Amino acid sequence: MVRKYVVAPHGGRRAHPDISSALRAAAERHGPALIEIAPGHYEESLTVRGEVELTGLGGPGSVVVSPPRGTVLDAFGTVRVRGLLLVGREADVVDCLGGSLTLEHTEVRAHGGVCVHARRASLVTLTDSVFRYGRTLFAGAGGTIERCGFHDAADNALAVIEGARVSVRDSRFEGSRIHGVRVSDAWAELVGCALTGTEKAAVMADTRAELTMSGCRVDSVHAEAVMFIEQSRGLVRGLRVSDAEHGIGVASGADPVVRDSVFADCRDTGINVQTTGRGTFEDCEVVDAGSVSVFSTNGGAPRVNGCRVTGGNVGVAVVDKARGHFTGVVVEDLSGVALRVFDESRAVFEQTRVERCPAGLEVRGNGGTTAQLTDVRITGFDLSAVAVTGEARVTLTRVSAEHGLLGFGVGEEASLRVQDCDVSATRAGGAVAFGRARLVARNLTVTGSEAFGLCGTESAYVDVADSRFEDCAAAGVTFDESGGGRLVNCSVTGARGMGVQHNGRVDLVSLHTSLPVVERVPEPAPPAVQVVNHHYHGPVFNAAVHGVQLAWNNDEVTQRIIEPAPARATPGTTPRATPGADRRTIQELDDQNGATP
Incomplete structure (x- = not known):
């Protein structure tokens, strides 16, 4: 049987003048107790033991418990608090030492301390409550948070650490000086939550944390919306991010799964994977990223499937010894390059579509820089569909380039291998090799170039077989300077331009064309003095x-x-001039x- 106690600040019939006296009376009877508290300001610290419920009788904020210093509520047992305003300074406002604690329709204000401290093996439930200025800390505890607000924390608004397990639903975090939610070596679930105005990552998972997010929104944060580091794992679904520095970050061995999420208007990057971070990103969308939509750098290695990149500067960038595997990605309407692979990085693009971007793929670096494209379509580009320089190596299989300036270009000492690819409707040319680059093509088709179909220049080497060059305005194939190579079983067709114009350094094997084949050997220039x-x-x-x-x-x-x-004449002879002496x-x-x- 629950025994009821009444507290009134001015006393009354059978009423206790303060909360502490009612608690002492309840403790003496050793049974469940309900303590009803009349509106007022109670300057006392409460120690609650056993099975006790504290209920405020007035409206929100009418019952204020605020001692001059120290902990406001020290709980151990089965404790429920309803409708109170708890205000503390320089200490834990609510400290749950063990057992279970429930706060309902309660507001906690911590000036320089912790709002709620749930210690190891305790169980804390927070419902329809508000927490201001201090952090709420679960250290090895279990907890459930529903429909709560966390405002203006001087630290992390909610910290789940040391093996704690906490589920958070339909709650709001705003204005935290560090993180909205930090999960460290613990497990946490966020469902339907909103986070805004944090100065660092809105949600941070570190030190092998397990984090699950579903249907959450993050906006107007100064750093990452969500950050996974230090071998953390987790599943993020249905996340909506806007106006963050980075939409989601992954680093130092973390490996989350992110699905069905949107990262819009991120000031720097949408998806950022670095320092040996990994991660799987499926069916996500990045819109109008300020710098790079999907960024893998410094050893990062993401797997990106079925994602869409729209607007912004650079689409996908894999740089500085990073990796990346991209399948079913759509990149469109950028102001910069769609795909970039630099500096000893390795990337694989499969079933990818690039539309209306100034450049398609840009690869640059030493021999450890590689890119593989399979079943990729690039349309509506202002510069080149594929550009490879340095010593990089690129392989194209079933890649099509349509409506742009130049199809495929390889230069310096780079290598480009082309298999079953086609280029159409380009203004400058189909494929070009320059410098000391090497271009190897099999079953390449170039159609409707307004200039050349294939060009080798400078000291480049071009090896092309079983390929077709159709209706190229200037020439189907052209070689100049000291460029060389061979054409095997190739055809040049059309009603304009030349078939092949070469420099005598090209082997023409089984060439089929009705257009002129011209060998132009440049005359050696006289030595300059x-x-x-x-x-x-x-x-x-x-x-x-x-x-x-x-x-x-x-x-x-x-x-x-x-x-x-x-000259003097000898008598009897005719004078004779000496040659050259006149x-x-x-x-x-x-x-x-x-x-x-």
Whole structure:
């Protein structure tokens, strides 16, 4: 049987003048107790033991419990608090040492301390309550939070640590100086929650944490909306993020699964995986990211399936020894490159579509930089569909490029392999190799280029077989400078331009064309003779010079032409001129300051 006690600040019939006296009376009877508290301000610290319910009789905020210092409510047992305002300073406002504690329609304000401290093995339930200024801490405890508000915490609004297990539903976190929710070496579930205005990651999972989020919203945060680090795991579904620095971040061995989520208007990146972080991202959308929509860097290795990138600057970037596997990704309407692989990174793109972006794929780096594209379509590009430079290696299989400037380009010392690909309606060309690059193509089709179909220039090597070049305006295939290679079983068709224009360094094996084939061997340029005056004691020659006389350090130079003396005739003979002796040029030098060489 529950025994009822009444507390009234001015006393009354059978009423206790303060809450502590009612608690003492209930403790003496050793049974369940209900303590009803009349409106008023009670400056006392409460120690509650046993099975006790504290209920405020007035409206919200009418019963205030606020001691000058120390803990406001110290609970151990089965304790329920309803309709109170608890205010504390420089200490834990509510401290649950063990047993179970329930706060309903209660407001807790912690000025310089902790709102609620749930200690190991305790069970705390928070329902329809508000927590201000301090953090709510579950350390090794269990807990359920429903329809609560956490406002302006000077620390983390909610911390779940040291093996605690807490479920949070339909609650709001705003204005935290650090995190809205931090889960560290513990388990937490957030369902239908809203987080806003945090100064660091709104939700942080660290130190092997397990975090599950479903149907949550995060907006207007200064850092990441959600961050997984230090081998944390978890499942995020139906997350909606707007106006965050990064939509979701993964680092240092963390490996979450993220599904059906939207990251909009992120100031830097939508999905950010770094420092050996991993993660699986399925059916997500990144809209108008400020820098990079999907970013893998510094050893990151995400798996991205069925995601859409719309608007923003760069679509997918894999840089600085990172990796990434991307399947079924759609990238459209960017202001920068759609796909980027730099600096010893490795990326695989399958069943990917790129539309209306200035550039399709950009790959640059040393020989450890690789990209593989399979079943990829790139349309509506302003620059090139694929550009490969440095020493990078790229393989294209069943890749199509339509309506752009240049289809496939490889330069410097890079390598590009093309299999079963097609390029159509380009303004500059189908495929080009330059520098000392290597282009190997099998079953390449180029149609409707307004310039060339295939071009090899500088010292590039091009090996093309079983390929077709149709209706290219200038030439189907062109080689110039010292570029070389071979064409095997290729065809050039159309009614305009040349079939093949080459430099004599190309093997034409089984070439099929009705258009002209022109070999143009450039004439060697005459060696240049250059005299450079570096203000030495004489001129400097960069090549052999013949038939000249030179002088330096002279104030005056006089050149005279002297007629040769007439030949003397021998009696009985006819005078005969000596070949080349009819006229001579002699340079007479009046050397005042120097010497003639």
